[in-house]
Amino acid sequence: xxxxxxxxxxxxxxxxxxxxxxxxxxxxxxxxxxxxxxxxxxxxxxxxxxxxxxxxxxxxxxxxxxxxxxxxxxxxxxxxxxx
Amino acid sequence: xxxxxxxxxxxxxxxxxxxxxxxxxxxxxxxxxxxxxxxxxxxxxxxxxxxxxxxxxxxxxxxxxxxxxxxxxxxxxxxxxxxxxxxxxxxxxxxxxxxxxxxxxxxxxxxxxxxxxxxxxxxxxxxxxxxxxxxxxxxxxxxxxxxxxxxxxxxxxxxxxxxxxxxxxxxxxxxxxxxxxxxxxxxxxxxxxxxxxxxxxxxxxxxxxxxxxxxxxxxxxxxxxxxxxxxxxxxxxxxxxxxxxxxxxxxxxxxxxxxxxxxxxxxxxxxxxxxxxxxxxxxxxxxxxxxxxxxxxxxxxxxxxxxxxxxxxxxxxxxxxxxxxxxxxxxxxxxxxxxxxxxxxxxxxxxxxxxxxxxxxxxxxxxxxxx
Numbered sequence: 001x002x003x004x005x006x007x008x009x010x011x012x013x014x015x016x017x018x019x020x021x022x023x024x025x026x027x028x029x030x031x032x033x034x035x036x037x038x039x040x041x042x043x044x045x046x047x048x049x050x051x052x053x054x055x056x057x058x059x060x061x062x063x064x065x066x067x068x069x070x071x072x073x074x075x076x077x078x079x080x081x082x083x
Numbered sequence: 084x085x086x087x088x089x090x091x092x093x094x095x096x097x098x099x100x101x102x103x104x105x106x107x108x109x110x111x112x113x114x115x116x117x118x119x120x121x122x123x124x125x126x127x128x129x130x131x132x133x134x135x136x137x138x139x140x141x142x143x144x145x146x147x148x149x150x151x152x153x154x155x156x157x158x159x160x161x162x163x164x165x166x167x168x169x170x171x172x173x174x175x176x177x178x179x180x181x182x183x184x185x186x187x188x189x190x191x192x193x194x195x196x197x198x199x200x201x202x203x204x205x206x207x208x209x210x211x212x213x214x215x216x217x218x219x220x221x222x223x224x225x226x227x228x229x230x231x232x233x234x235x236x237x238x239x240x241x242x243x244x245x246x247x248x249x250x251x252x253x254x255x256x257x258x259x260x261x262x263x264x265x266x267x268x269x270x271x272x273x274x275x276x277x278x279x280x281x282x283x284x285x286x287x288x289x290x291x292x293x294x295x296x297x298x299x300x301x302x303x304x305x306x307x308x309x310x311x312x313x314x315x316x317x318x319x320x321x322x323x324x325x326x327x328x329x330x331x332x333x334x335x336x337x338x339x340x341x342x343x344x345x346x347x348x349x350x351x352x353x354x355x356x357x358x359x360x361x362x363x364x365x366x367x368x369x370x371x372x373x374x375x376x377x378x379x380x381x382x383x384x385x386x387x388x389x390x391x392x393x394x395x396x397x398x399x400x401x402x403x404x405x406x407x408x409x410x411x412x413x414x415x416x417x418x419x420x421x422x423x424x425x426x427x428x429x430x431x432x433x434x435x436x437x438x439x440x441x442x443x444x445x446x447x448x449x450x451x452x453x454x
Contacts, residue, residue: 038176039215042187046194046219055195058188062085 005078006071012047013067016040026068044070052078084142086185088192091119091136095145099138102145102175109178115148115171124152124321131155131165132312132321137192139174139185147174147185151193155318158429159309159439166426167197170204170448172212186215198425204448207417222427224437226398226447228416229406231272231382234391235265241357241391272410279375279408285342287380288334293319296334296341297368304371308399309439310430312446314368322445323366330365335373335380343369343377346445347385350394350453362388364395366445367402374405382409398442418447 006026013028014021017035030036036044045061048054048070054077056064064070091099096119103114116136124134132154139147149172157163172189175182193200203226205213217223232238240256297316305311312318323330323346335343345367349360362385369377378395385393395411396418397403407413420442422430430436 038184038187039218041184042191042215043219045191058087059085061188061191 002071002075005075006068008051009048009067009071009074012051013044013070016043016047024067026071027066029066048074054078054081086139086141086146086188088137088139088188091116091138091148093119095119095138095140098140098143098145099148102148102173105175106173106178111173111177113171113173115145115173116150123324130321132318136171137189139189146182147172147176147189149173149189149193151196153197155313157305157308157311157313159436160429161306163313164199164429165197166199166201167193168446169193169200169202177211186211190215190219194423198423199429200423201426202421203418203442203446205417205419205421206448208419213419213421216421221421221423222430222433223419223421224398224433225416226396226418226420226442227403227413228418229395229397229403229411229413231393231409231411232268232391233386233393235268237359237391238268239264241359271412275407275412276410282376282379283337285335285337285376285380287384288336289384290332290334292325293323293332293344297344300341300343300368300370304369307371307401307439308441309436311441314366331384333380333384335369335377337373337376342373343367343380345377345381345384347381349385349388349390353453356392359391360389362390362393363444364393364397366443371401374401375408378402378405378409378411382411396442396444396447398437398440400438402441402443403438418444 010021010024013019013024017033017040019033019035030041041064044064045056049056052074060073063073096117099115100117103117106114119136121134124132126133126135132152134150134152136150137148138145150170152168152170153165154168155163155165169190172186174185174189176185202212202216208214213223293316295316297314297319301315323332329348331347333345333347334341335345346365347362348365349362350356364378364381367377367381382393395406396416397406398420427433430440
């Protein structure tokens with residue numbers, strides 16, 4: 001996982017979940033961030049899709065279990081997206 | 084097991100039945116469509132509006148579902164666009180927390196089908212769906228609700244929606260028995276009507292099927308609305324088909340020329356209304372300035388049916404004023420409009436545009452089973 005992808009996801013998550021950026025780590029998840037519920041998960045999906053101009057499949061959405069997992073998913077998705 | 088969302092097909096019906104039974108056992112009043120193939124708003128070649136249904140499946144078990152009605156709407160900029168009405172979304176999450184994510188999965192799926200989405204009705208802000216939509220940044224407002232009480236005694240004795248505490252029940256019973264309620268309601272409603280400008284004489288004809296005279300009215304007035312479902316004859320024949328005998332279609336005329344139309348009906352019995360007979364202005368349209376004429380015509384038609392109360396939801400200021408000028412009282416509403424961010428881009432500034440939208444009962448939750 002590159003620091004760029006992680007930082008971008010962290011920035012979006014910080015805004016959405018109203019949690020200071022420095023408190024969000026790669027291990028941050030719905031279990032550790034109180035405001036990360038199913039609706040905010042949907043908000044996160046929509047925000048990522050808008051920011052990176054991608055579409056996440058239901059399987060990919062299920063894989064978004066932590067900030068680190070999301071950053072890795074994005075990296076792989078963006079790497080496979082035709083330029 | 085992963086949850087997948089698929090178009091609702093006949094083979095899903097037994098699983099939908101089981102899903103409905105679980106919802107009902109959990110205390111939910113609303114259930115999902117028992118049949119996959121719906122006659123009303125069926126999708127056939129070239130039809131608009133039409134409706135499609137989807138179910139959320141977990142290894143063959145239905146965990147949720149929703150309906151998406153596709154319909155053309157006219158907007159303030161003069162464009163006509165097909166948008167989606169997201170409704171009947173039901174999730175196992177309301178009775179089993181393990182499926183809390185199903186609601187957002189259904190909505191996301193609908194947003195993939197159509198970015199310009201709206202919801203209308205939803206049972207009020209206290210329900211989970213409007214809360215979810217607000218948190219997602221959808222624009223929203225309450226659509227005003229009006230009622231005109233025709234039989235105050237029965238209304239006060241049976242209006243379960245208002246008889247929510249023992250104090251209220253006692254007060255309403257006293258008002259009913261003493262006649263004070265009758266006097267008060269009649270005075271309020273009469274006062275509204277007394278203050279209204281005079282309405283020029285009009286005539287009313289009942290008709291079975293919408294025909295071409297409708298189109299001129301649609302074109303002459305659509306520019307007055309920031310957002311309105313297309314109400315030409317072709318669309319209205321699909322929305323309010325001639326084979327719906329419980330709907331009454333009224334043509335309102337002055338000097339022999341049509342100035343508007345209304346669809347009125349009596350609501351089916353609903354526990355919230357007790358044993359009251361409730362009439363509704365389901366839909367309406369008028370040449371600019373004739374909104375009050377149409378509401379008067381609709382009211383008079385319903386008044387002839389021994390109803391207890393007439394109700395209407397209207398969003399556009401002209402129609403709200405028409406109801407007030409026809410002796411309707413504005414009361415608390417649970418009819419919520421919420422529009423997705425993409426749709427809201429066409430409704431800016433929303434605080435001003437919301438009273439220029441034409442949204443009525445017929446646009447939202449309820450048809451055809453509520454009448």
